[in-house]
Amino acid sequence: MVEEPADNPYVRDPDTSFAPVEELSEGDAREQVRRLREAIEYHDYRYYVANDPIVADRTYDTLFERLEALEDAFDCHDENSPTRRVGGEPLDELETVEHVAPLLSLQSSGDADEIRAFDRRIRDRVADVRYSAEPKFDGFSVEVVYEDGGFDRAVTRGDGREGEDVSANVRTIGSVPLHLPDGAPDFLAVRGEVYMPRSGFQELNERRIERGDDPFANPRNAAAGTVRLLDPETVADRPLDVFFYDVIDTSATLDTQTEAFALLRELGFRVNDETTVVDDVDVVIDYRDRLADARDELEYEIDGIVAKVVDFDAREELGSTARHPRWAFAYKFPARTGETTVERIVVQVGRTGKLTPVALLDPVDVQGVTISRATLHNAAQIRDLGVQNGATVRLERAGDVIPEVVEVVEGGDGDFAMPETCPVCDGHVVQEGEHHYCTNASCPAQLRRSLQHFCSRDAMDVEGVGAEAADQLVEEGLVESLADLYDLDRDELAALDGWGERSADNLLAELEASKTVDLGTFVYALGIRHVGTERARALAAAFSLDDLIDASAEDLRSVEDVGPEVAESVAAYFDEAENVETVERLLEAGVSPERRERDDELDGLTVVFTGSVPGYTRSELTELLETHGASVTSSVSGATDYLVVGENPGTRKRERADEEGVETLDPEAFEARILSRL
Numbered sequence: 001m002v003e004e005p006a007d008n009p010y011v012r013d014p015d016t017s018f019a020p021v022e023e024l025s026e027g028d029a030r031e032q033v034r035r036l037r038e039a040i041e042y043h044d045y046r047y048y049v050a051n052d053p054i055v056a057d058r059t060y061d062t063l064f065e066r067l068e069a070l071e072d073a074f075d076c077h078d079e080n081s082p083t084r085r086v087g088g089e090p091l092d093e094l095e096t097v098e099h100v101a102p103l104l105s106l107q108s109s110g111d112a113d114e115i116r117a118f119d120r121r122i123r124d125r126v127a128d129v130r131y132s133a134e135p136k137f138d139g140f141s142v143e144v145v146y147e148d149g150g151f152d153r154a155v156t157r158g159d160g161r162e163g164e165d166v167s168a169n170v171r172t173i174g175s176v177p178l179h180l181p182d183g184a185p186d187f188l189a190v191r192g193e194v195y196m197p198r199s200g201f202q203e204l205n206e207r208r209i210e211r212g213d214d215p216f217a218n219p220r221n222a223a224a225g226t227v228r229l230l231d232p233e234t235v236a237d238r239p240l241d242v243f244f245y246d247v248i249d250t251s252a253t254l255d256t257q258t259e260a261f262a263l264l265r266e267l268g269f270r271v272n273d274e275t276t277v278v279d280d281v282d283v284v285i286d287y288r289d290r291l292a293d294a295r296d297e298l299e300y301e302i303d304g305i306v307a308k309v310v311d312f313d314a315r316e317e318l319g320s321t322a323r324h325p326r327w328a329f330a331y332k333f334p335a336r337t338g339e340t341t342v343e344r345i346v347v348q349v350g351r352t353g354k355l356t357p358v359a360l361l362d363p364v365d366v367q368g369v370t371i372s373r374a375t376l377h378n379a380a381q382i383r384d385l386g387v388q389n390g391a392t393v394r395l396e397r398a399g400d401v402i403p404e405v406v407e408v409v410e411g412g413d414g415d416f417a418m419p420e421t422c423p424v425c426d427g428h429v430v431q432e433g434e435h436h437y438c439t440n441a442s443c444p445a446q447l448r449r450s451l452q453h454f455c456s457r458d459a460m461d462v463e464g465v466g467a468e469a470a471d472q473l474v475e476e477g478l479v480e481s482l483a484d485l486y487d488l489d490r491d492e493l494a495a496l497d498g499w500g501e502r503s504a505d506n507l508l509a510e511l512e513a514s515k516t517v518d519l520g521t522f523v524y525a526l527g528i529r530h531v532g533t534e535r536a537r538a539l540a541a542a543f544s545l546d547d548l549i550d551a552s553a554e555d556l557r558s559v560e561d562v563g564p565e566v567a568e569s570v571a572a573y574f575d576e577a578e579n580v581e582t583v584e585r586l587l588e589a590g591v592s593p594e595r596r597e598r599d600d601e602l603d604g605l606t607v608v609f610t611g612s613v614p615g616y617t618r619s620e621l622t623e624l625l626e627t628h629g630a631s632v633t634s635s636v637s638g639a640t641d642y643l644v645v646g647e648n649p650g651t652r653k654r655e656r657a658d659e660e661g662v663e664t665l666d667p668e669a670f671e672a673r674i675l676s677r678l
């Protein structure tokens with residue numbers, strides 16, 4: 001996890017109405033550059049690595065263009081600026097692989113003048129220009145490599161030079177050829193866009209919502225999240241498809257994009273039928289306008305079109321910058337907006353307990369999609385925009401799926417205030433930054449999720465209560481509070497759909513076995529916001545359960561790694577009478593959390609893991625080593641004693657270990673050298 005930069009105005013709900021560059025002093029410009037770089041790096045992380053962006057693409061683009069403009073105007077380029085690189089870092093869990101050729105970004109704009117300027121730059125340098133006009137698919141790009149006619153590997157975009165090996169997952173996509181027909185080139189590297197068809201996306205989200213998982217914001221995030229899952233079986237269950245659009249390198253001879261498409265078709269790759277060749281930039285502009293009108297009828301999301309110079313010699317001649325090829329241009333679609341009135345603002349409670357104000361709208365058609373509600377994010381957003389009941393507002397389909405209110409066109413009346421108690425359970429509401437949360441862990445809106453968390457492997461480790469079982473237990477009314485788990489009735493369980501006596505007995509046995517637990521694990525299981533396994537252990541080391549329940553935020557802050565936000569969150573949790581009652585009932589039911597003594601066999605040892613050690617989860621290992629005095633950190637430095645290299649390790653930590661001269665241990669050596677000491 002990368003920390004969100006504090007106090008950076010370009011991270012949350014950024015104000016993108018910038019003063020003209022000429023009006024800035026040198027000092028102010030440098031300060032703005034610094035903050036923009038910091039914010040953009042964080043947005044890149046959210047978008048490329050976490051698959052969970054927090055600003056609309058258009059907002060991101062505005063920040064990015066501002067940064068480019070400032071770097072030019074004040075001549076403060078930097079090799080490490082986000083304007084000089086592509087995409088994000090690969091995930092640690094997947095193997096990193098170098099690309100056959102760097103996977104760059106595209107020059108892009110939604111402005112017709114910009115693509116005309118692009119066309120002039122091209123025509124100044126090469127003659128007889130023709131463009132391949134292609135839809136710009138809004139999915140997830142992969143490089144797929146074939147050797148000797150067989151699928152060799154699939155790699156994500158990553159930072160453009162190296163990406164993650166997602167072969168196992170991409171292989172599950174039906175339209176990706178595993179073998180090429182006879183006569184195929186010995187070596188072939190192609191690029192394509194993995195996407196989730198609209199219908200499949202809707203279905204997947206419905207299933208996720210039913211199960212208590214957060215829905216994906218849009219098909220792009222869903223596709224990206226899926227391709228990078230660690231379990232190919234889950235991937236195979238998800239509706240993914242792919243369009244191939246570039247041959248990057250091959251042992252065959254190709255002279256044009258037209259030949260490349262012909263080769264792809266001939267070899268059985270799925271290509272898109274909208275692609276065409278044109279010789280005039282005005283035709284490219286018409287092409288985009290036509291696709292913009294048709295986009296809602298397509299089964300896949302597109303966010304513009306790409307114009308690429310057809311002739312490969314001309315491409316060579318034009319070359320690339322560090323960030324993008326000079327021979328291609330993405331001409332993006334305009335924002336989809338509409339106007340309507342707010343009928344009422346209501347507050348919804350999400351599965352994490354977060355309160356989200358939502359505007360109920362007079363239904364309006366925004367380019368083919370009827371919109372009757374839009375998120376207002378939080379109270380600050382409502383205040384900043386000035387949204388009220390009856391206001392006329394302008395909407396935008398951000399990420400092109402989730403509608404958002406972007407502007408008040410005409411005010412309404414009445415003041416909106418966040419409720420002081422939870423609209424679902426009447427529990428206390430606490431404010432944290434700009435957000436409000438219900439503190440009751442047994443709030444019906446949150447119960448499925450808290451239940452699943454409570455039973456998870458790193459928590460109470462009650463096998464058999466996954467998403468589906470948690471849903472059933474809550475829906476059938478067997479569990480209304482976490483504590484009800486230990487009062488479950490065998491016959492009632494056995495009567496549940498798909499259960500039977502055996503499953504009932506298994507669950508009861510699991511529950512019985514879970515009663516002996518160490519205090520840190522128990523505190524983690526309660527699901528207090530911001531309290532992960534490590535903080536829970538630290539709290540358990542510092543307080544007994546009774547003391548923890550009574551501790552003030554100030555007391556809590558004496559614990560290392562507990563800052564004000566965490567302290568407030570823990571205190572608020574135990575201020576909620578319902579939560580204390582839940583804990584008391586759990587103890588009465590026989591759950592007996594014990595404080596574990598700390599041993600010191602491994603005192604002073606600093607260990608880093610990459611990849612997985614068979615037989616243990618990462619947090620089991622961390623707990624084990626830490627209770628014996630070692631510290632487990634997430635990155636390799638000169639202070640690291642050992643890097644444990646398990647299965648499917650990342651490359652970065654190993655490179656660092658090499659540089660720093662840190663000794664590496666495989667799982668056997670780890671067992672022999674460290675675990676055997678305990």
Ligand SMILES: NC(=O)c1ccc[n+]([C@@H]2O[C@H](COP(=O)([O-])OP(=O)(O)OC[C@H]3O[C@@H](n4cnc5c(N)ncnc54)[C@H](O)[C@@H]3O)[C@@H](O)[C@H]2O)c1
Pocket residue numbers: 043044046047048053054055056057058060061086087104105106107108134135136137138139140141157193245306330
């Ligand atoms: N919201 C955020 O926080 C956030 C953060 C980072 C990036 N972004 C968005 O991502 C954009 C930059 O992303 P990028 O650099 O990944 O993409 P890009 O816009 O530079 O385009 C390159 C990508 O286009 C895709 N593509 C689709 N169809 C194609 C075709 N026919 N031919 C060639 N390529 C095709 C490929 O995946 C390729 O990697 C930004 O403009 C921004 O809108 C948003």
Ligand SMILES: [Zn+2]
Pocket residue numbers: 349422423424425426427438439440443444445
């Ligand atoms: Zn509630």
